[in-house]
Amino acid sequence: MHHAISMTEETPRVLVVIPAYQEERTVGGLVRSLRERYPYDALVVNDGSTDRTSEAAREAGSTVLDLPCNLGIGGAVQTGFLYARDRGYDVVVRIDGDGQHEVEDIPKVLEPILAGRADAVIGSRFLGETEYRGSIPRIFGIRFFRLLVNVTTGYRVTDPTSGFFAINRRLVEFYSDHYPSDYPEVDAYILMHRLKARTIEVPVRMYDRAEGKSSITAFRAVYYMVKVTLSYLINCIRRFG
Amino acid sequence: MNRVTLFSICTSAGFLLYILEMVRRRKLREEYSILWLAGSVVILALSLKQDWLVGIAHAVGIVYPPSFLFLVGILFILLILIHFSIAISKLHQMNKKMAQEIALMKLRDEKATPPSADSL
Numbered sequence: 046m047h048h049a050i051s052m053t054e055e056t057p058r059v060l061v062v063i064p065a066y067q068e069e070r071t072v073g074g075l076v077r078s079l080r081e082r083y084p085y086d087a088l089v090v091n092d093g094s095t096d097r098t099s100e101a102a103r104e105a106g107s108t109v110l111d112l113p114c115n116l117g118i119g120g121a122v123q124t125g126f127l128y129a130r131d132r133g134y135d136v137v138v139r140i141d142g143d144g145q146h147e148v149e150d151i152p153k154v155l156e157p158i159l160a161g162r163a164d165a166v167i168g169s170r171f172l173g174e175t176e177y178r179g180s181i182p183r184i185f186g187i188r189f190f191r192l193l194v195n196v197t198t199g200y201r202v203t204d205p206t207s208g209f210f211a212i213n214r215r216l217v218e219f220y221s222d223h224y225p226s227d228y229p230e231v232d233a234y235i236l237m238h239r240l241k242a243r244t245i246e247v248p249v250r251m252y253d254r255a256e257g258k259s260s261i262t263a264f265r266a267v268y269y270m271v272k273v274t275l276s277y278l279i280n281c282i283r284r285f286g
Numbered sequence: 287m288n289r290v291t292l293f294s295i296c297t298s299a300g301f302l303l304y305i306l307e308m309v310r311r312r313k314l315r316e317e318y319s320i321l322w323l324a325g326s327v328v329i330l331a332l333s334l335k336q337d338w339l340v341g342i343a344h345a346v347g348i349v350y351p352p353s354f355l356f357l358v359g360i361l362f363i364l365l366i367l368i369h370f371s372i373a374i375s376k377l378h379q380m381n382k383k384m385a386q387e388i389a390l391m392k393l394r395d396e397k398a399t400p401p402s403a404d405s406l
Contacts (some may be wrong), residue, residue: 113388
């Protein structure tokens with residue numbers, strides 16, 4: 046894969062965006078293993094954490110954006126897109142700071158974009174062999190959104206809520222202006238569909254969170270489903286100026 | 287003039303004056319006062335001109351005219367609440383943009399200043 050890149054005239058600039066909220070215990074290790082393995086820049090977006098997330102990320106050598114208040118995952122990730130847009134990055138990889146995603150799988154989501162075969166590559170925990178075991182409401186939700194995305198966009202999606210992905214410059218610019226505030230992953234499919242983006246999934250490993258709780262607890266599952274469905278359907282009919 | 291009419295006139299007139307005073311003192315922005323003013327003017331007018339109230343109520347099939355007054359009041363409250371929801375959404379969006387901009391600016395600032403003093 047690296048050969049293919051070095052052949053090109055200019056090496057694409059890749060930014061790895063790590064949204065982090067109260068993840069002082071995991072974010073440092075993630076940044077360190079990123080920096081050991083890859084030449085890419087790391088950006089931790091600290092979403093108003095009250096613990097030592099920011100310091101841990103800085104000590105590990107990451108650039109850190111400290112949001113003055115908690116914006117929620119979408120707002121935090123979008124800040125990373127804004128940074129990437131302003132600094133002229135060609136590709137953004139977004140990975141969780143809580144140890145749910147595998148740093149070693151970054152080349153898998155990156156390669157199709159660097160090769161120019163896709164605009165967006167989303168890591169799926171359901172393609173290939175998987176160790177992932179979700180709760181019943183979670184699996185139900187994933188199946189529901191899978192159906193919703195497949196029916197409305199034609200994308201054949203297996204993991205519509207995956208937060209492990211890579212996008213090219215075009216999507217970075219679009220998401221800098223239009224990215225949902227919370228639970229953005231499903232919504233992003235309709236945005237990509239509207240942009241006629243070439244979106245593919247690749248198999249990745251996902252683990253149960255090393256630290257912290259999922260942003261989706263059982264009680265919030267219903268709200269999550271309703272909110273995402275509503276904003277998804279509205280995005281189908283929205284105008285993007 | 288019966289007592290309920292007098293009460294209705296006094297309340298809506300007092301309300302109207304209160305809103306005007308708040309706007310005059312700049313405690314209420316004009317844009318947020320329009321619906322309040324319109325609501326109190328309509329209710330005041332319908333209290334003063336009862337034959338209008340009765341006429342409109344009967345025209346839309348309401349047997350008991352004062353309940354039309356309630357309907358008007360409730361409709362204005364609904365409109366005002368929707369207006370607030372829109373205003374909150376706008377503020378939410380602005381707040382998000384500002385938080386993002388502040389984070390980006392802080393980083394630029396950090397890079398511009400050498401890390402001599404680590405005090406925040």
